[in-house]
Amino acid sequence: MSTPVAPLFLTSWSGGKDSALAYWHACRTGRPLALISMLNETGERSGAHGLRPEIFEAQAAALGVPLWQGRAGWTGYEEAFSALLRRGREAGATEVVFGDIDLAEHRAWEERVCGAAGLTVHLPLWERPRRELVEEGLRLGLRAMIVAVRDASLPADLLGRTLDAPLLGELERLGADPCGENGEYHTVLYAHPLFSAPLRLQPGATSRSGEGDWAMTTLEVKLSQLPFSGAGPGFRSR
Numbered sequence: 664m665s666t667p668v669a670p671l672f673l674t675s676w677s678g679g680k681d682s683a684l685a686y687w688h689a690c691r692t693g694r695p696l697a698l699i700s701m702l703n704e705t706g707e708r709s710g711a712h713g714l715r716p717e718i719f720e721a722q723a724a725a726l727g728v729p730l731w732q733g734r735a736g737w738t739g740y741e742e743a744f745s746a747l748l749r750r751g752r753e754a755g756a757t758e759v760v761f762g763d764i765d766l767a768e769h770r771a772w773e774e775r776v777c778g779a780a781g782l783t784v785h786l787p788l789w790e791r792p793r794r795e796l797v798e799e800g801l802r803l804g805l806r807a808m809i810v811a812v813r814d815a816s817l818p819a820d821l822l823g824r825t826l827d828a829p830l831l832g833e834l835e836r837l838g839a840d841p842c843g844e845n846g847e848y849h850t851v852l853y854a855h856p857l858f859s860a861p862l863r864l865q866p867g868a869t870s871r872s873g874e875g876d877w878a879m880t881t882l883e884v885k886l887s888q889l890p891f892s893g894a895g896p897g898f899r900s901r
Contacts, residue, residue, distance in 0.1 A: 669694050672785060673751040674760040675773075676700045676730075678714045678722060679850040680807040680826065681762030681788065681842065684800045686726075687856065688787035689760040696756045697729040698722075699747045706734045712849045713811055713881040718864075721886055725858035741776060748780035758783045764844050765790050793842040797831055806854035806861070811881040814871075816847040822882040823866050826850060846877070851884055863887040 674686045676698035686695070700719045702708060708715050716732060723730035731750065735743035748759065759777050763769045763786055773784045788796055800807075808825045812818070816839055824830055831841055839847040854861040867883030 807850035
């Protein structure tokens, strides 16, 4: 009998902790073809996380996986994302990995656009307890820091802090979901068990966007030229 071939997959890569954990799980049973990330119309940064393309490029290089990036505003997002899906299908991918946990509307959209491209959806984190997912990521060696907060939910002084057990408890005391699944915060990944080496990042200025309940404060991060010291990415912690 022939040995079954592990499925070839794409990963919808936000640059943060959830897509990184989903990728780790998918690699246990499949073969990665590429990471796919979406930038704004100008190609200067991603949407919710506000990350520049060089951050995605460094993460992909550390994983040893190709990075495919699309550009679009909200109106053209689905078309641009679908083009990346079709590219993956033509290259032999059969499924797309997402880091969603339990938002049904996200899953419905993913199943619709992936199905139209001839791909299936793989959700390794689906319906698992949210705190458990953060704790698992920490045990595995995923390290990420907060780079965006929803002003109505969390204070801006959390920006630049590495997500760890004490910060997880602090987030919960502030009334936030531990995973930030309700949009309370977003992270950037700088260490992963499958990285060839951790990334060293440099903090910059903060900026605000959005209005009302969805106003966000975002921290600019860039790649640092300094070698990784093992003490963190250049951000503060408590």
